[in-house]
Amino acid sequence: MQDSHSGESLLFLTDEQLRQGIEAMFFAYRGFTADPDRILAGMAYGRAHHRAVHFIARAPGTTVNNLLAILGVTKQSLNRVLRTLVEDGLVEAKIGRTDKRERNLFLTDEGAALERKLSDAQRARMRRAFRDAGPEAVSGFRQVLEAMMDSDQRRRYQALREGSK
Amino acid sequence: MQDSHSGESLLFLTDEQLRQGIEAMFFAYRGFTADPDRILAGMAYGRAHHRAVHFIARAPGTTVNNLLAILGVTKQSLNRVLRTLVEDGLVEAKIGRTDKRERNLFLTDEGAALERKLSDAQRARMRRAFRDAGPEAVSGFRQVLEAMMDSDQRRRYQALREGSK
DNA sequence: TTGGAATGTCAACAAAGCTGACATAAACTG
DNA sequence: CAGTTTATGTCAGCTTTGTTGACATTCCAA
DSSP: OOOOSSOHHHHTOOHHHHHHHHHHHHHHHHHHHHHHHHHHHHTTOOHHHHHHHHHHHHSTTEEHHHHHHHHTOOHHHHHHHHHHHHHTTSEEEEEOSSOTTOEEEEEOHHHHHHHHHHHHHHHHHHHHHHHHHOHHHHHHHHHHHHHHSOHHHHHHHHHHHHHTO | OOOOSSOHHHHTOOHHHHHHHHHHHHHHHHHHHHHHHHHHHHTTOOHHHHHHHHHHHHSTTEEHHHHHHHHTOOHHHHHHHHHHHHHTTSEEEEEOSSOTTSEEEEEOHHHHHHHHHHHHHHHHHHHHHHHHHOHHHHHHHHHHHHHHSOHHHHHHHHHHHHHTO
């Protein structure tokens, strides 16, 4: 399109380009959450429950404190969500073996079923987007997103990647 | 790993890859909003005000209805935000010339100053991310995000791009 | 002139974040 | 062992931002 010979490293960073990137994030994030939101709309759960269930599925046995750090919310906020999930039998909180203060979080079968339902919907959209854009684009997508994270969030993101290799 | 015989165009679309994409969106979006959020924390405004101010700056003279469609919220929700911005003298709502039912929205100098402050912070992060990732990656980033949008949101996104060429 | 569109507003409510304070049990430390 | 710190849970209250529903006003257009 426009760039690039000499200053390709600068030329594409016009305010207009950056603004488009900002708006792309905004609109894409709506799409990103739209499908799970629709599924959850009927139930007594919301986006916060989805996030909790997602990361418990991702790292079974994780502690409350770890989940807190990943989600970046207060324990009160998380606890409200977690309590309803435990009460409803979607999540099990087992007392830690080595450290009995800790609670290790697991999905029950029912919890795993919900996670799968939400995850399937979200992955379907991601799959479509990845397929439409192609492998090259996917690589760039991830590079930019990773560069956009706060460094501590990036560490957590990378830890999750490592953990599930 | 399960799939895929049919080739590289499918090979990279494992559930694990998709899941990483999902988590990248989650963590990156936190970074994306972190800087403006920090600035707004002190004031009586929030993310919703930022969004309104952003799109009014982007398309001066836009109507309430148009803004509604872009932001994807109810008029009551937007109205609450818009009212405080008008009361505080950051936004001016001019009665439409051709259709007097419409309100054409503009930023005042003060509103433009706030918009710049928020925008500068958000662009700085985007600039860093774009620079770190490189032009190729930026292109891929935008392709994937665009593919992830709902089609109506994509139309609005593209309309904004056209409008400010 | 009447119907419908665009807008504004009131009331009530819900989701999900926040702070602050306090309780309990377990682990660690001196 | 005593005292402190850590992990977790919980109560109360507040804020932001979203929602519905109802209703008023204005005014274009058939």
